[in-house]
Amino acid sequence: MDGVQLLRLGKRLTELGRAMITDPAAEHLSAGEIAVVSDVYRHPATSVQEIRVRTGFAQSHVSVSVARLRERGLLDAAADPADGRRTLLTVSESARHAIRAHVARPAEPVIAKAVPDPEKARRVTELLDELAGLLLP
Template sequence: MDGVRLLRLGKRLTELGRELVTDPASATLTPGEIAVIADVYGHPGTSVQDVRARTGFAQSHVSTSVARLRERGLLDTGPDPADGRRTLLTASAEARDYIRARAADPAEPVLARAVPDPAAARRVAELLDELATLLLPGPARD
């Protein structure tokens, strides 16, 4: 596999994941906003600079996304106790509840729409589980 094919695969997996975890109400979020809220959800009490470093987005993009997400009630902000000039970000209770509810949905229906052959769709699910085990840090999240 070359780098371009890996990037294309990553983009396709992102599209499938977005289909699984979003609904028409969240479709108003941009892909960048979804990436920011997902990063903050995974790293509560984080800073804009930390989000920027993990996502690779420009600081201005992260700051704009944070402002929009905060206005929508999806992010909570507060001062950093160690440095009052920094702001720390946490997903709001509403956002956390929504993400937990959607994250529990199985991926198989989305995969079945993407790969119509049932045997091939099952194989894709198995391979993705194996890749997740090999490539993602931390314990498996079943």
């Protein structure tokens, strides 16, 4: 495997992962909004500035995304108890529940769509489980 193949594989796995966690019935979120929600999910009680630093997005992009996500009820905001001028963001409980439900689903149906041969799909699943064990902390 060379670097280009590795990048292509990473992109394909990202596409499959997004297909797993995206609910077609849910309101559409942009890739940037998904990145912001993901960041806040991993770092609760965080500020727009901290999200900007971790994601690398422009402050204006983060601020607009946060405003939209708050309007949709996906993020909750509260004043920072240490500095009342700052707003701290957390994923709302309803969004947290939906995220947990989506990420807990098994990958096999998505893999089966990508690899129609049942035996090959089973093998892909085994290999991905093995790779996850080797490469993920």
